[in-house]
Amino acid sequence: MEVKSKVANGVAVFRIVGRLDALTSPDLESAVGSAISGGYPRIIFDMDEVSFISSAGIRVILMTAKQAAAAKGGLAIFGLQSAVNEVFEISGLQKFIPIASDETDARAKLGA
Numbered sequence: 580m581e582v583k584s585k586v587a588n589g590v591a592v593f594r595i596v597g598r599l600d601a602l603t604s605p606d607l608e609s610a611v612g613s614a615i616s617g618g619y620p621r622i623i624f625d626m627d628e629v630s631f632i633s634s635a636g637i638r639v640i641l642m643t644a645k646q647a648a649a650a651k652g653g654l655a656i657f658g659l660q661s662a663v664n665e666v667f668e669i670s671g672l673q674k675f676i677p678i679a680s681d682e683t684d685a686r687a688k689l690g691a
Contacts, residue, residue, distance in 0.1 A: 582610050590691045591619040592682065596628040599636030608639045612646070620652025623685045627658030632666050644676050653677075655685035 580603035581596040591614035595607065611622060622643055644654040657679040659667060667673050679685035
């Protein structure tokens, strides 16, 4: 997995490439933790190139949403591939985390 991040207009955007699983999720968790503690609690995950997500990946997403909300921010996600979207639907994540059509829509869902 590769994580590329940028901060624009007060929002930290993470572009995730590859598999989000037990082996790779700690890298994302660390990067997100740095962003939130650095004063950027509004987080966007671009998951357009995520081919697989495990329960460890789901845990990182839930923890990110919780930490961001506690810091008066939030998490929005866009670019879910069909297999990853199916995991989101089965797990019920879409009830708790805004799923956007693109980055502009994700920013709107975060009020950015």
